Each structure stands twice: as C-alpha cells, then as structure tokens.
Amino acid sequence: MSETQAFEMRDLVVRYGKVTAVHGVTISSAPGRITALLGPNGAGKSSLLGVLSTAAKPDGGTVRIFGHDVRQAPMAARRRLGLVFQERTLDKELSVERNLWFHARLFGMKRDDARARIALMLDLFGLADRRRQPIEELSGGLARRVEIARALLHRPGLIILDEPTNGLDPSARAAVWEDLLRLRDELGVTVLYATHYMDEAEYADEIVILQQGRVVRQGSVDQLKSSLDSSRIVVTCADDEDAVRQLRAAGFEPLVEPDGVSVHCADPEARIAEVVRALDVKGLTVSVRHPSMNDVYLAAAGQDRPHQQRESVSAL
Incomplete structure (x- = not known):
C-alpha cells in the first residue's frame, strides 16, 4: 500500500x-480529499471509524494513517488525526480558549506553539471574540466549530467526524460545511465523515455506501448517479396513449410511468428537442430528471425505486 495515502x-x-x-x-x-461514509444504523460506520481513530483494534486487515499502521504505531497514527465525535465532548464550564489549551497540553504542544495555534484557530473559525465565553453559553453550531478547531490544533493531516451536524439547525449545518470545505480547499486537510443525510453526502469527493458491514457502492456523486442509468425525459399531456404512439413512430422507446410518459436515455438534455419535435399533443409539458442520491441509496439497499428525482428542465 502507498504511504502517500x-x-x-x-x-x-x-x-x-x-x-x-x-x-x-x-x-x-489521497490527501486533501473529502470522503463520506453513508449507511443506516448498524451498517458498520462507527466500527470502521473506531478502528481508524485507534480507539479499537481491527480483527483482520491493515489500516494505515499517512503510512502509520494503527496496530504497530498507534501513537504516530493518532498524532496525524483530528477527531470530532457525534457526542459533545467539550467541557461546558470552561471557556472556548481553555478547552483549546487543555487539548494542546494533552498533545504535548509547547506553550509558544500552542498559543500561536490557538490564536490561529480562533481567528480561522470566527471565535476570537468568544475566546473567554463558557461553552455552555454557545449555540450548538458555535460549539461544533470549537470542536473542529480543537481537532485541528495539533496540525493533523486527517480529520474524522461522526455525524458532524447531528442535532444542528439548517443554518448551523450550512456553516459547518462551509468550514469543512474551507479546510480541504485552503489547508489541504483530508476529511472523513459518517452521515445519514443524503444532501451532506454530496459534499464529498468520494462516497462509500455501507450495508451490513460491506461496501455496496463507492464513487463520486456523478459516478454513483450515472451508474443507475435512469436519467429520463418525462412527458405529461392530455393523452398518454397518443404520446406513446407518436414517440414510437419517431424511434423512441417510451414507458408509461406514474408521473408521465418517460424516455430513458444517457443524455436527456441533448435529446429533449427531438422528443418535443416528435409530439403533437395537447397540454404538453416536458421535463428532464436525473437520479438523486436517495435513488442511489435505495438501489444500494436493494430497493431500486427512483421516486425522488431532481427536475432540471420543465414547462415547455
């Protein structure tokens, strides 16, 4: 295995x-990428993160962090890691700054280095004006920012997060993801996170879908969606039977589905004009729909029912 990973x-x-x-x-x-672990409870996400974080030992196989084997060199591996747990682990009675100082001492950082890093993290996450504020007075979103700042304090190359936005409101969730994307884009930090939110999986460069402890789908968002081969042009009109007849005469293979007459094709945007030209029916509306991450997830679970699809073109 390559030590560059x-x-x-x-x-x-x-x-x-x-x-x-x-x-x-x-x-x-590879360094500087974001990977999402997606799967239901019991899929193995937490077990996998437990081994990678060195909190648990593997029963088989090999696990390395920047080349350090987690069994043979757990301390070296741990120093390259930053961890953000699903449960809140900050001391609520201590200030933001004191929580960071405690972490710095835990990792044996020298005082001058710790002071500089704490100042940098407070500035990076917009927490400088709250440095003396107790954690218990912060909102859930700000407390999560403190946890991410703490995880980065000792300069890890990899940050692991278990359900990073669990329990946060939509605006706080968006702020956390703005921070994580900035870590990748500006600092080159590698991010690995587990989530059950379909929309949050789409932030990742690579998505790994787990079912019962096994990888059942893996790839980028575009790769996973295109693998379903269910992009389609959907036609609604006053007479479905007439639309089917006209489309067949033009060389298409239409299907009557619950939401209208569908023409499945790999590049529906390129062929929508052909479909419109082939039709002379009343009340015509044509749209293009692509698989969603929910469709990918259902397919991975053996329930391939593309019922929540993204509409990209409508109302012709």
Missing part, C-alpha cells in the same frame, strides 16, 4: 464476539 484500509474486519460488524472493507483516500 491519507488513510488506507485493506480487507478490514471488525468483530464483536461472534458478530462481524465489518466484512473485509477496502477504502482509501
């Missing part, structure tokens, strides 16, 4: 007694 798991196995939670998972990431 930010993290690598090869044939990872995690067991709890007789129960196998992770079955031979292999995933990796």
Whole structure:
C-alpha cells in the first residue's frame, strides 16, 4: 500500500464476539480529499471509524494513517488525526480558549506553539471574540466549530467526524460545511465523515455506501448517479396513449410511468428537442430528471425505486 495515502484500509474486519460488524472493507483516500461514509444504523460506520481513530483494534486487515499502521504505531497514527465525535465532548464550564489549551497540553504542544495555534484557530473559525465565553453559553453550531478547531490544533493531516451536524439547525449545518470545505480547499486537510443525510453526502469527493458491514457502492456523486442509468425525459399531456404512439413512430422507446410518459436515455438534455419535435399533443409539458442520491441509496439497499428525482428542465 502507498504511504502517500491519507488513510488506507485493506480487507478490514471488525468483530464483536461472534458478530462481524465489518466484512473485509477496502477504502482509501489521497490527501486533501473529502470522503463520506453513508449507511443506516448498524451498517458498520462507527466500527470502521473506531478502528481508524485507534480507539479499537481491527480483527483482520491493515489500516494505515499517512503510512502509520494503527496496530504497530498507534501513537504516530493518532498524532496525524483530528477527531470530532457525534457526542459533545467539550467541557461546558470552561471557556472556548481553555478547552483549546487543555487539548494542546494533552498533545504535548509547547506553550509558544500552542498559543500561536490557538490564536490561529480562533481567528480561522470566527471565535476570537468568544475566546473567554463558557461553552455552555454557545449555540450548538458555535460549539461544533470549537470542536473542529480543537481537532485541528495539533496540525493533523486527517480529520474524522461522526455525524458532524447531528442535532444542528439548517443554518448551523450550512456553516459547518462551509468550514469543512474551507479546510480541504485552503489547508489541504483530508476529511472523513459518517452521515445519514443524503444532501451532506454530496459534499464529498468520494462516497462509500455501507450495508451490513460491506461496501455496496463507492464513487463520486456523478459516478454513483450515472451508474443507475435512469436519467429520463418525462412527458405529461392530455393523452398518454397518443404520446406513446407518436414517440414510437419517431424511434423512441417510451414507458408509461406514474408521473408521465418517460424516455430513458444517457443524455436527456441533448435529446429533449427531438422528443418535443416528435409530439403533437395537447397540454404538453416536458421535463428532464436525473437520479438523486436517495435513488442511489435505495438501489444500494436493494430497493431500486427512483421516486425522488431532481427536475432540471420543465414547462415547455
């Protein structure tokens, strides 16, 4: 395995007694990329993150963080990691700054270095004016920012987050993702996170969908959506039967579906004009629809029912 990878798991196995939670998972990431783990409760996301964070030992396979094996060199691996847990782990009675100082001491940072890094993190996350404010007085979104700032204090190359926006309101969720994308784009930090939000999975460069401890889909958003091969042109009109007859005469293979007459094709935007020219029906409306991440997720779960699709062209 290449030591240039930010993290690598090869044939990872995690067991709890007789129960196998992770079955031979292999995933990796180059530095400076964002990877999402998507899956239901019990899919193995937390077990996988537990091993990668060095909190648990693998029962099989190899796991490395920037080349450091988590079993053979756990301390070296841990120093390249920043962790943000799903549960809040800040000391609520301490100030923002004191929480950061506690973390700096935990990692053995020298006083001058810690002072400079704390000032940088407070500035980077817009927390400088709240440095002496107790955590208990902060909103959930600001507290999450403090946790991310703390995770980055000791200069890790990889930050791991378990459900990073769980319990936050929409505006706070958006702010957290603005921060995480900035970490990748401006600082080159590698991000790995577990989520159950379909829309949050789309922020990732790579999405790994887990089911019952196995990888069932993996790729970029575009790759996963295009793999379904269910992009389509949808026609609604006053007479579906007449529309089907005219489309067949023009060489198309239309299907009557619940939301209208559909023409499935790889590039519907390029062919929509052909469909319109082929039709002479009353009340015509034509739209283009592509698979959503929800469709990808349902397909991965063995429930390939594309019922929540994104409409990109409408009302002709």
